[in-house]
Amino acid sequence: MKKLALFLLCLPLLQACKVDTDFDGPDLNDLYGPYALTEGLSSSRDSVDFSMGESVLFTAGFSKRVDWTLSIKGLTSGAQKVQKEFGSAVGFDWKGETTVFPMFRSEWCAVELTVENQADTLRDTVYVVAPKVNNGFLLSDFEMGLNPSWQSFIQSGQNMSFGLLNNGDIPQGQRAYRMGGTVTWDWLIGMIDIPASAYGQTYYPLSSNANNVYFNMLMNKPADYDNGVLLLRFMEDDNEDGSFTSGSEDMYAVEIKGGPDGWRLVSLKYNDIKSLVNGVESAPDGNGIHEPNKLVQVSMLFLANPASGYSETAIDYVMFTEGSPLQP
Amino acid sequence: MRQYWIFIWVCLISLGSWAQPNTQKKVTFFGAARAQFYSDAYEPAVADTVTAAKLNSGNVLADLGMKVQANKQMEILAMVRVRNDYGGFWGSGVSFDVRQLYVRGLVANRVRYHLGDFNYKMSPYTLWNNDQELMPFAPTGLQQQWGVLNYDHFYNNDHSWRQQGAAGDVTFLFANVLESLSLKTMTSRIRSTDFGNTPDRLFSGITADIMVNKHWSADVLYTNTYDLKGTSNNATLLRIPVVTSSLLYRNDIGASHVELKAEKGWSHLYHDQPGELKDKRGQFVHAVANWARPDQGWSMQWAWNRVDAGFRSPGAQTKRVLFGGVPTAFERTGNDQVLRTINGMDLMRESSLYNMQLQTQLMDYRMEYDNITPYGAATPNRQGMDFHLNWKRKNNPLTVDLKYYQGQETRGEGTLVARKFQRQTVRLTYETPHEKSQEKFFVVANVQYRNDQTRRTLPDVLPQVNWNNQVLSTALDLHWNNRWITNIGWQSVAFKGSEVQTIRDFNGEIANFKPYVQDGSEQMLSAGMTYQFSEQSYLSAQWNSFHRQDEINASTDYRWKQWTLLYVMNF
Numbered sequence: 068m069k070k071l072a073l074f075l076l077c078l079p080l081l082q083a084c085k086v087d088t089d090f091d092g093p094d095l096n097d098l099y100g101p102y103a104l105t106e107g108l109s110s111s112r113d114s115v116d117f118s119m120g121e122s123v124l125f126t127a128g129f130s131k132r133v134d135w136t137l138s139i140k141g142l143t144s145g146a147q148k149v150q151k152e153f154g155s156a157v158g159f160d161w162k163g164e165t166t167v168f169p170m171f172r173s174e175w176c177a178v179e180l181t182v183e184n185q186a187d188t189l190r191d192t193v194y195v196v197a198p199k200v201n202n203g204f205l206l207s208d209f210e211m212g213l214n215p216s217w218q219s220f221i222q223s224g225q226n227m228s229f230g231l232l233n234n235g236d237i238p239q240g241q242r243a244y245r246m247g248g249t250v251t252w253d254w255l256i257g258m259i260d261i262p263a264s265a266y267g268q269t270y271y272p273l274s275s276n277a278n279n280v281y282f283n284m285l286m287n288k289p290a291d292y293d294n295g296v297l298l299l300r301f302m303e304d305d306n307e308d309g310s311f312t313s314g315s316e317d318m319y320a321v322e323i324k325g326g327p328d329g330w331r332l333v334s335l336k337y338n339d340i341k342s343l344v345n346g347v348e349s350a351p352d353g354n355g356i357h358e359p360n361k362l363v364q365v366s367m368l369f370l371a372n373p374a375s376g377y378s379e380t381a382i383d384y385v386m387f388t389e390g391s392p393l394q395p
Numbered sequence: 396m397r398q399y400w401i402f403i404w405v406c407l408i409s410l411g412s413w414a415q416p417n418t419q420k421k422v423t424f425f426g427a428a429r430a431q432f433y434s435d436a437y438e439p440a441v442a443d444t445v446t447a448a449k450l451n452s453g454n455v456l457a458d459l460g461m462k463v464q465a466n467k468q469m470e471i472l473a474m475v476r477v478r479n480d481y482g483g484f485w486g487s488g489v490s491f492d493v494r495q496l497y498v499r500g501l502v503a504n505r506v507r508y509h510l511g512d513f514n515y516k517m518s519p520y521t522l523w524n525n526d527q528e529l530m531p532f533a534p535t536g537l538q539q540q541w542g543v544l545n546y547d548h549f550y551n552n553d554h555s556w557r558q559q560g561a562a563g564d565v566t567f568l569f570a571n572v573l574e575s576l577s578l579k580t581m582t583s584r585i586r587s588t589d590f591g592n593t594p595d596r597l598f599s600g601i602t603a604d605i606m607v608n609k610h611w612s613a614d615v616l617y618t619n620t621y622d623l624k625g626t627s628n629n630a631t632l633l634r635i636p637v638v639t640s641s642l643l644y645r646n647d648i649g650a651s652h653v654e655l656k657a658e659k660g661w662s663h664l665y666h667d668q669p670g671e672l673k674d675k676r677g678q679f680v681h682a683v684a685n686w687a688r689p690d691q692g693w694s695m696q697w698a699w700n701r702v703d704a705g706f707r708s709p710g711a712q713t714k715r716v717l718f719g720g721v722p723t724a725f726e727r728t729g730n731d732q733v734l735r736t737i738n739g740m741d742l743m744r745e746s747s748l749y750n751m752q753l754q755t756q757l758m759d760y761r762m763e764y765d766n767i768t769p770y771g772a773a774t775p776n777r778q779g780m781d782f783h784l785n786w787k788r789k790n791n792p793l794t795v796d797l798k799y800y801q802g803q804e805t806r807g808e809g810t811l812v813a814r815k816f817q818r819q820t821v822r823l824t825y826e827t828p829h830e831k832s833q834e835k836f837f838v839v840a841n842v843q844y845r846n847d848q849t850r851r852t853l854p855d856v857l858p859q860v861n862w863n864n865q866v867l868s869t870a871l872d873l874h875w876n877n878r879w880i881t882n883i884g885w886q887s888v889a890f891k892g893s894e895v896q897t898i899r900d901f902n903g904e905i906a907n908f909k910p911y912v913q914d915g916s917e918q919m920l921s922a923g924m925t926y927q928f929s930e931q932s933y934l935s936a937q938w939n940s941f942h943r944q945d946e947i948n949a950s951t952d953y954r955w956k957q958w959t960l961l962y963v964m965n966f
Binding site for chain 2: 091
């Protein structure tokens with residue numbers, strides 16, 4: 068018994084000084100080893116039809132983990148897709164999305180792969196047969212002008228510039244809608260009401276899951292004007308009488324102001340949109356439940372401080388999507 | 396909530412008053428009082444026109460406790476703390492808290508129970524409160540300030556953690572085969588639910604001590620850190636069970652005393668409904684041999700341990716210091732008002748940097764202070780041998796203590812090459828022979844030195860590890876008589892070299908590395924006088940001068956001078 072116990076006491080020594088045959092964390096050689104290109108830039112196809120659900124896979128490999136940037140630029144539109152990652156391999160599957168507007172169209176694209184702190188630039192080209200088709204309920208892309216069933220109100224101020232925009236800097240298609248002007252007596256410069264009836268429906272064709280519904284649009288903030296506020300209002304018909312009644316039914320709203328110059332994507336999850344009174348969050352007037360399936364009207368109000376002078380913005384490609392935000 | 400506790404305390408006082416006439420019931424009042432004042436001066440090496448150079452702070456507090464011996468088998472203790480911060484007036488800065496509250500007693504004269512607050516420890520691999528960095532090296536004048544921190548946070552010399560919950564133990568004696576079997580168990584709540592996504596988190600421990608005979612004994616320990624199902628909406632629940640068992644042999648061979656102990660344990664960190672969270676498994680082994688010749692004053696210890704990289708034991712790996720915290724004194728410095736890095740002086744006085752709850756993730760540590768055993772004996776990813784020699788002979792004024800550790804990682808980080816560690820520690824103490832009862836002058840002098848080296852050699856293109864830190868401490872205490880003590884001390888922490896910091900993800904897995912280069916030191920000088928009213932009460936005035944030097948970034952160089960007045964009374 069004593070011998071067995073003494074033997075047990077000595078057992079731990081059998082494990083002495085062994086070092087595991089694998090290691091924790093990323094390989095230091097991957098992070099700090101010498102840099103070399105182990106696999107050149109290549110694409111899985113020369114031409115791609117995004118409208119048919121095709122994609123193009125770009126691959127490359129390095130001897131260590133690096134900060135790499137893959138840039139795809141439309142040679143006609145100037146659209147750009149930029150993908151930045153940290154890793155020892157490039158494996159980017161492009162499905163036609165855009166990072167820098169305008170959106171891609173049918174065109175040749177130049178592909179560049181650069182690595183931080185390395186001089187080499189790897190190049191390739193790919194032809195886009197047809198651009199990506201975005202699924203969702205499109206309110207307007209303004210290609211056919213303003214929907215005649217929309218109702219607009221424009222103040223009689225100075226330099227009022229409400230109308231279609233076609234200046235060659237349009238993010239999608241050829242046209243967008245511009246709102247601008249100077250109104251010295253009121254914050255409101257102009258507004259558009261977009262009722263569901265403009266599409267022959269009582270309610271917008273959306274699901275009842277507010278966490279699944281997204282409102283999206285492309286919006287431009289000109290570099291010279293920072294004073295504009297775009298107020299979006301979403302009016303619900305809680306009692307299902309076919310119309311929105313102010314003061315007794317839910318109206319959710321969001322103010323969009325500031326942000327970077329130029330065109331950008333604005334995507335809002337419907338459930339995240341609050342009820343506002345004079346810009347301050349407040350309790351909704353109706354049942355307080357976000358019900359996109361009872362949405363009867365969307366309104367866009369362009370506002371600016373009356374003392375701030377001329378203000379301008381533009382919108383394009385206004386769309387509801389379900390499941391995820393718009394990925395143009 | 397506070398009113399609730401106040402109500403309970405008042406009720407207990409009433410209970411005490413009611414209990415007086417009953418001879419079987421006994422009420423004892425006890426407590427402590429403390430006054431502490433700091434006067435600080437900050438002297439940066441580069442021009443700083445923004446930071447206020449002088450600060451005054453302090454507090455006065457009283458811990459008022461009452462112990463009620465309700466009957467022979469039940470005891471109730473309640474203690475409240477009344478604290479007034481320096482500058483607090485008319486209620487502002489004054490706090491009133493329950494410091495501890497418990498009920499303990501015996502059931503059927505066999506089972507001891509303890510409900511409420513209690514201090515608990517198990518073993519260095521299961522539940523153990525390791526000392527904070529630098530504290531063991533502090534000269535006497537600085538030890539007083541460490542003592543204040545430790546008292547406030549219930550850090551005791553027995554390395555127990557303050558817990559709130561329930562504990563019980565029972566011992567069985569046997570006539571044959573075994574001498575005795577002791578069973579101990581405890582459960583405490585280490586995190587409370589937020590009634591949303593954060594569930595209650597509990598820590599439970601079971602110990603079975605088996606005494607076979609006077610030579611042989613064994614124990615089995617089990618701890619589990621676990622989230623309580625149903626206390627939140629979160630279905631992802633953490634579990635960290637740890638099981639250890641040990642065998643101990645002890646014998647007297649001639650004039651020598653010999654002890655041999657071997658211990659092995661396993662841990663498994665996992666989640667119910669884990670999602671992307673990963674399991675982690677690990678083991679440890681520990682073998683130790685002790686030899687002592689009490690008649691000659693020699694004792695020697697040889698130990699070997701191996702703790703896997705995946706071994707997780709929150710009870711043993713939780714640190715006292717929250718190195719992610721920020722100091723309150725001179726929080727931001729320089730004209731840019733950059734957050735000041737925590738230093739050795741902060742560790743000695745900043746209550747907000749200290750942790751009292753067991754943590755399930757490995758906490759941050761400062762490699763400048765300890766790069767080898769930041770989580771004590773249970774530091775994961777370590778294996779090595781240490782040798783300890785001590786000489787202390789009765790009636791001899793000198794004590795010698797030597798330690799040597801050599802070890803390495805069990806698993807490389809980012810490479811198969813393991814870091815290698817070396818540690819040498821020397822401690823010499825001289826104490827003039829004296830009788831406590833005599834009012835005679837005597838001297839206590841102390842020198843301590845620790846040298847830590849970490850190395851990992853890789854090809855030149857990769858970041859190297861060659862890190863050295865040294866702690867040197869000297870202290871001279873002149874006891875003029877039983878009341879007056881003059882103490883002078885100096886402590887130096889030097890750190891130099893290159894290391895690679897690990898950056899961990901939400902799983903606690905290493906996600907990246909960051910090279911770390913330092914060359915600097917922290918010097919602390921201490922001088923002061925202490926007047927001892929009794930063994931439990933003293934008044935101390937200390938002057939400390941702290942100097943941080945950074946050879947790489949001189950803008951973080953500064954001096955910090957501090958006057959401290961400390962009055963401590965226990966009753």
